Amino acid sequence: MALDKNDVEKIAHLARLQINDSDIVEVAQRISNILGMIDQMQSVDTSAVSAMAHPFDASQRLRADQITETNQRDYYQKLAPATQDGLYLVPKVIE
Amino acid sequence: MLSKTVAELAGALTRKEVSARELTQAYLDKIHQLNPALNAFVTITAEKALAQADTADSRRAQGNAGPLTGIPIAHKDIFCTRGVLTACGSRMLHNFIAPYDATVVERLEQAGAIMLGKTNMDEFAMGSSNETSWFGPVRNPWDHARVPGGSSGGSAAAVAAGLCAMATGTDTGGSIRQPASFCGLTGLKPTYGRVSRWGMIAFASSLDQAGPLTRSAEDAALMMNAIAGSDLRDSTCLELGFEDFTAKLNEPLAGLRIGLPREHFTKDLNPAVQTILQNAIRTLESLGASFKEVTLPNNYLSVPAYYVIAPAEASANLSRFDGVRFGYRCENPDNLDDLYKRSRGEGFGDEVKRRIMVGTYALSAGYYDAYYIKAQKIRRLIKQDFDSAFNDVDLILGPTSPHTAFKLGEKVSDPVTMYLEDIYTIAVNLAGLPGMSLPAGMLNGLPIGMQLVGPSLSESRLLNVAHQFQMNTDWHSQRPEV
Numbered sequence: 001m002a003l004d005k006n007d008v009e010k011i012a013h014l015a016r017l018q019i020n021d022s023d024i025v026e027v028a029q030r031i032s033n034i035l036g037m038i039d040q041m042q043s044v045d046t047s048a049v050s051a052m053a054h055p056f057d058a059s060q061r062l063r064a065d066q067i068t069e070t071n072q073r074d075y076y077q078k079l080a081p082a083t084q085d086g087l088y089l090v091p092k093v094i095e
Numbered sequence: 096m097l098s099k100t101v102a103e104l105a106g107a108l109t110r111k112e113v114s115a116r117e118l119t120q121a122y123l124d125k126i127h128q129l130n131p132a133l134n135a136f137v138t139i140t141a142e143k144a145l146a147q148a149d150t151a152d153s154r155r156a157q158g159n160a161g162p163l164t165g166i167p168i169a170h171k172d173i174f175c176t177r178g179v180l181t182a183c184g185s186r187m188l189h190n191f192i193a194p195y196d197a198t199v200v201e202r203l204e205q206a207g208a209i210m211l212g213k214t215n216m217d218e219f220a221m222g223s224s225n226e227t228s229w230f231g232p233v234r235n236p237w238d239h240a241r242v243p244g245g246s247s248g249g250s251a252a253a254v255a256a257g258l259c260a261m262a263t264g265t266d267t268g269g270s271i272r273q274p275a276s277f278c279g280l281t282g283l284k285p286t287y288g289r290v291s292r293w294g295m296i297a298f299a300s301s302l303d304q305a306g307p308l309t310r311s312a313e314d315a316a317l318m319m320n321a322i323a324g325s326d327l328r329d330s331t332c333l334e335l336g337f338e339d340f341t342a343k344l345n346e347p348l349a350g351l352r353i354g355l356p357r358e359h360f361t362k363d364l365n366p367a368v369q370t371i372l373q374n375a376i377r378t379l380e381s382l383g384a385s386f387k388e389v390t391l392p393n394n395y396l397s398v399p400a401y402y403v404i405a406p407a408e409a410s411a412n413l414s415r416f417d418g419v420r421f422g423y424r425c426e427n428p429d430n431l432d433d434l435y436k437r438s439r440g441e442g443f444g445d446e447v448k449r450r451i452m453v454g455t456y457a458l459s460a461g462y463y464d465a466y467y468i469k470a471q472k473i474r475r476l477i478k479q480d481f482d483s484a485f486n487d488v489d490l491i492l493g494p495t496s497p498h499t500a501f502k503l504g505e506k507v508s509d510p511v512t513m514y515l516e517d518i519y520t521i522a523v524n525l526a527g528l529p530g531m532s533l534p535a536g537m538l539n540g541l542p543i544g545m546q547l548v549g550p551s552l553s554e555s556r557l558l559n560v561a562h563q564f565q566m567n568t569d570w571h572s573q574r575p576e577v
Contacts, residue, residue, distance in 0.1 A: 003456075008452070011452045011455050011456050011459070012436075012452060013436075014455050014459060015410060015439075015451050015452055015455040016414075016417075016432070016435040016436050016439055017436060017439050017440050017443070017448055017451060017452065018436040018437050018439070018440030018441070019440065019448070020440075027448075027449070027452070030449060030510055031449060031452055031453060031456070033509075033510070033511050034402060034449070034453055034510060034511060034514075035453070035456075036511075037398070037399055037402065037511050037514070038399045038402055038403055038453075038466065038470075039399070040395070040396065040399045041396060041399045041400060041403075041466075041469050041470060041473055042465070042469070044393075044396065044473065044476070046469060046472035046473060046476070049472040049473075049475050049476060050472070050475065051468050051471035051472050051474075051475070052471050052472070052474045052475035052478060053301065053471055054301055054331075054527075055287040055288075055301065055478070055525075055526060055527020055528075056287070056288070056527060056551070058288075058331075060330055060331075061330045062330075063327065063330075072194070075194060076194055076420075076421075078194075079191065079192065079194065079420070079421035079422075080419070080420050080421060081418065081419070081421075081424040082424075088419050088420055090419055090431050090434060091428050091429065091430050091431055091433075091434055092430075093430075093431050
């Protein structure tokens with residue numbers, strides 16, 4: 001599967017990644033090479049095989065629905081680039 | 096003293112030949128001397144280390160010490176360490192002071208180990224050479240023109256150069272075992288779920304496991320005693336009681352059946368590596384093991400399947416890095432979309448961005464079945480190959496890596512070539528099995544490891560075989576001239 005410039009732009013948008021215009025051709029080439037290697041999978045018939053999502057086919061364990069954590073908002077927000085009144089600040093979304 | 100094993104250092108501490116403080120200071124001095132050339136540590140926590148050393152000395156004086164009390168350790172920078180920079184090899188986290196300790200870090204501290212600092216790594220553990228790090232490459236202590244392997248390259252280089260007594264690593268596709276092979280160390284990737292992933296920055300959550308990088312199998316067993324075990328904070332961590340991984344180290348190998356995968360011993364395998372493995376096989380035979388051929392017919396599909404599953408999981412895990420709550424934020428964003436895209440575009444390196452895009456593509460509408468579901472089906476075929484093999488043998492022996500450490504810059508320009516470095520290790524992660532690499536020989540002055548793989552939860556058996564091999568060979572005792 002060879003990707004073109006439009007494919008890369010679409011994937012980069014889905015992944016919220018800025019890719020510089022000057023890099024797009026090279027990125028497309030390298031990802032195409034990776035997908036070419038991955039395509040070896042398509043030569044194998046797996047119609048009778050069930051998908052395996054977890055090494056032991058285990059399901060997610062659930063804990064009791066109880067509050068076990070204390071509120072550490074201020075401590076964690078010290079790491080944030082910008083906060084105000086306990087909220088994270090981002091550029092204005094609605095004018 | 097600094098290149099002794101953990102077991103030997105524990106003896107020296109018990110006999111009061113050295114104090115934890117003296118030992119810690121000696122390692123710190125050596126780090127200051129050698130790290131500028133090696134770039135193995137990205138953060139050195141000298142003050143904290145000396146305070147922990149004093150605590151360890153008083154614990155030893157009170158007779159309240161375990162084997163790791165007072166032993167200096169380095170942590171891969173993927174583990175959260177409260178109050179200490181945890182950058183994961185990335186510009187994205189260049190300013191992230193972790194607000195809590197990973198379970199692995201917490202347990203080693205409880206056992207009395209002394210944290211010397213944090214080690215360099217491939218960015219978000221994505222790499223096989225340590226060249227994708229935002230902090231620059233690590234040099235292999237055996238030859239500074241060569242890579243230490245990756246992604247736990249800083250940890251491996253630090254132990255090999257005698258900058259710490261032991262180190263933590265993580266292994267998603269070979270990131271403990273391949274650096275162990277390249278640096279002449281013992282490295283163990285435990286069974287998936289054996290060690291808590293809590294506080295370990297996630298790359299591919301169904302594959303990631305933490306484990307030890309040490310100078311001997313006995314040391315790896317001592318570290319496993321501290322880090323393994325259930326953890327309510329990681330729902331994928333297996334609920335198992337305490338196991339003493341040192342208990343079976345001295346069991347004889349008589350009757351042990353070892354499988355040699357036909358697919359790993361082909362004409363494509365470097366003849367010098369083949370000879371080294373044959374010598375190891377003869378040593379184990381002399382200790383009572385028997386060998387037979389087994390087959391892993393789908394192993395060749397492990398790299399393709401892995402490069403769908405791991406990037407898919409990574410694209411989801413790394414979506415948390417958005418420039419809003421912590422980590423890197425771009426300058427003067429125009430709007431929210433620009434904030435996300437430029438923070439991520441500037442904060443992540445090329446390899447991480449490539450993998451996020453491959454994963455995003457594999458999970459996108461129209462391609463999900465052809466890539467993601469297909470890879471999960473192949474994952475089952477790979478697991479079934481191992482299950483069949485373990486009907487006939489107790490464990491499997493083969494190469495860890497196709498060759499010894501390669502030169503810096505040699506493979507970095509071609510991602511697919513770099514991905515194929517992990518051809519012998521990746522299937523083990525897909526199947527969730529324990530695997531280890533231990534030194535098996537030297538080639539042109541460079542160490543090379545062999546890999547042992549066992550059924551789920553067979554770590555004690557793997558460590559037993561490795562320890563018996565090490566009691567009868569001295570490859571693990573070779574040290575680089577630093």
